[in-house]
Amino acid sequence: MSIWHEYVQREGQVPEWPYPVNYGKVNEMASDVLVIGGGVAGVRAAISAAQAGASVVLADAGHAKRSGSGGAGVDHWHGACTNPCSKVTPEEYTKGCYDSMQGYTGAHVRYIITNESWDSLVECETWGLQIRDVRDEFKGAEFRDEKTKLLFAYDYDNRHILRVWGWNIKPVIYNEMKRLGVNIQNRICATSLLTEGGRQGGRVVGATGINTRTGEFYVFKAKATVVATGGAGRLFQCLPELTASASMSDMTSAGVGHAIGWKAGAELVLMEKTGPNTLSGFGYAPYSMGNASNTYHGAPIVDANGKEVPWVDAFGQPIQTQHQRFACGPGQKFQLGIGIGISAYLPQYRQNNPVFDLPERIRKGEFALPLYIDLTRMSEHERRVLWGLMIGSEGKTRIPIYDTFTKAGFDPDQDLLQAPVMTLEAYANSCFWAAGMNTPPHIRSGGGSYMVDWDLRTSLEGLYAGSGSTAYGGGCHGESHTTGRYAGRKAAQYTRTTPGATVDPHQVEAERARVYASVRRNRDGIGWKEINMAIARVMQDYCGKYKNELTLKSGLRLLGELRQKELAEAFSSNPHELGRLMECSSLMDFGEAMMHASLARKASSGILDFHRLDYAEMDPPEWNKLLAVKQVQGEASARELPLDYFLKPPFAPTYEENYRAHCGDCEPRV
C-alpha cells in the first residue's frame, strides 16, 4: 500500500506536496570554502578543507549520507601505489595511464592520485572503515599480506590495488564531515556560479541553487569553490523507466558541475571525446549476472554442459591456472585495473581475460548457451572474497545483489549463476551485465573535465575541481576521494591569503528570475522529461559518432531552439520537477560545450573515437594536442595546449618536482 496509485485509490484524492514550498525565498550563507556535490569526492573535499581550518558549506543534489556514484559502496581501491606492499611506483602507474591514453589524460592528476590514494584510504580507516582482514578470514590466501593484513585485487604480484570492505564508506565519511562541523545543505540543485562583478571569466565567489523540496533559493558566498560533481548521464538518453536500475550513475548526473563552469567562463578539456555508452543502463542490473570482469574478475565461466571457457593473457597467449588469471604474463611488469577512465589499454598493462573470440566459439558450437559462472571451481578463499567481500561491498551490490540473492536462496558454494543470454557479439567483453552491445550505437557518452593545474585549480581564480568527472585525469571511486581531498586542501590554503569575496547583486537577481520562470506561468508548457528526451535526440543525431561542421552547427542551433521555445515555456508542478528542469538547462550547456569543442577539433582521432567527416584523415600528427574551450562574453573560444601541459612552463619538467612544490601538507602517513 505505498505506491501513488494505491494511495489515490484508497483516499480518493491526490496527496499534497509534503514539504512547505516557498519559491523565490532567498537563503544566504557565507563560508571560506563552498563544495558543490556531496558524493565521495565532495565529502572528502569538505573534510580536508575543514581539517585545514576553513569554514565549509557543502551543497548536494541528494543527501550526502548516501548520494553519488560512490555512495552505494566500493570493494576495490585503485592506484594505492604507496601502500607498504605495492611494487608499482606513482611514476610507473602514471606512465601506464598516460601511454595507454596516448597522452589524452591528465597525468599530473594521476600522479597526485597515486601518491595520495593510500593516504586517502588510511584516513577512512581511522574513521572506522575496515580495510584489513583483522578477523583473519583470509589467512594464508595468496592475495593477503600476513603482516599488514591487507588484501589485494586483480594483480596479486604487484599489490597496488586493494580489496576493501567499503559497503559503508559513504556513511563513514559523512559522519566525519558532520563531526567537523561542515554546514551540509542537502537537496540543492546548483544553477550557477557567481563571479566577481558578475563577469564571465572573473574570480568565482560562490554559487546559486534551489532546494528541490522547498523550492527556496540559495546564495552561497565563498572565497573558494570546489566543484565535485558527476558526469552527464542523462545527456544522450533519458529513459529512466528502462535504464535507471541498470545504470552506474543516478538521475542527478546531469553535468551540472561542468555546465555552471562553462557558463562562468572556465576552460574545459576533452569535451569533444565521446564513446560507446556501455554503462548507459541497457544491460542488466549491475553485477546481477554471471560474468568474469571487474568485481567478478577471475570467475570460471562454464557452458550449459559444464565445459569451462579458457583464459588468455593480454597478448592472447593461453593461461592454464586460476593463479595466472591474477598474475602478470610475459611482457608485463604490472597491470592496470578497469574502470579508471582508460578507454584503450596497451597490452603491457591490460588484465587477463576469457578468450577474446568467445562469440565465434559459441557460434561454432564449442560452447552451449546459457553460460554460467561456477564459483565452486575457485578455492574457498577466492570464492569467499569474490562473493562475500566484493559483492558484499561494491556499489549497488550489498543490498541489491548479496542480500537479495542470498535471501532468495542463491548459494555460491553450490549454485552456478547464469550469464545473460544475448547477442553473441556481446560475449566479447567479459563484463556481461553491462552488455554494451545492448545499447543502441547512437547512444554514446562523452564530455571531458575542467582543465586543472597542479593545485587542481581551474582556469578561474577561486574555482577548484576535485572528482572523477570534473578533474582532468580523475578515475574511479578511490580517485574521487583523493582528488576531492586534494582540491579541498588547496582551496582552503587559497582562502588563507585571500580577501573576502563580493557577490554581484545583479547576477544573483538575474539568476533568481531565470530559475523560477517555469513555476510562474500557465500550465500549458511541457515538463522536464520530454525536454530531456529532446536534448538527448539532438545529441544522438548531431553530436554522435560521425560529425561535420554543418551537423554540429545544426545541433547548436537546435539546442538553442529548445532553450528559446520548449525550455522557456516549460512547466514544473513542484520543486522536484523544477530541479529536474534546471538539470535539463545544464544538460543543454554541457551539450553546447561538447559541440563547440567538436567544431574546434578539425581532425579525426582514434583514441578519442572522434570522427569528423569533413576532416576524415585519422590522427594527423599536428593535431596531437589538447583543446581547452571556454566562453568569453558569451562566445565560445578554443585554445591549444600540449598534451603534457602540466610539465611545461610555468610548471617544472618532472612530476616529482611539481608535486612537491604544490601538494602542501602532503607528507605520507605511515
Place this chain on the structure above:
Amino acid sequence: MSDKIYMVPNPPTPNKAVAFDADVCTGCYSCVEVCPTDVLMPNPDAGKPPIVLYPEECWYCGGCVEECPAPGAIAMLHPTSQRISVNWKRKSTGELFRLGMKNPPPPNNRPPSG
C-alpha cells in the same frame, strides 16, 4: 479502499522499485530522508509507510534498506525484466531457480564478509 474507478495515469514503470511491509515499517521516514533521488515521499498519514512517488528515478543503490532501523520493512525490487533475468542452477541436482520465483529455495543465511 474505495470501490470507485479513478482517472489515473498508467502505472509507472517499474511500478514499485521498493516494497514496504506496513506491519514492520514504523513510519520514521529515514529512507525518505536519505534517498539520493527523492523517490520516496512521507505519507500524509504520519506513521504509515512512505509513498513511492518517482519509482522510475530509483537507481537501486539499496541505501533506503541500509538506513532502515526496522529490518524487513523495505524490500528492494529490481524491475521484473531484471528479476526474470537472474537465474541460477544447483550444481549437484541441476535444479533451476530464478529471482522472485513462486516457490523459492530456502534462504542462504551466510552474512557478507567483515
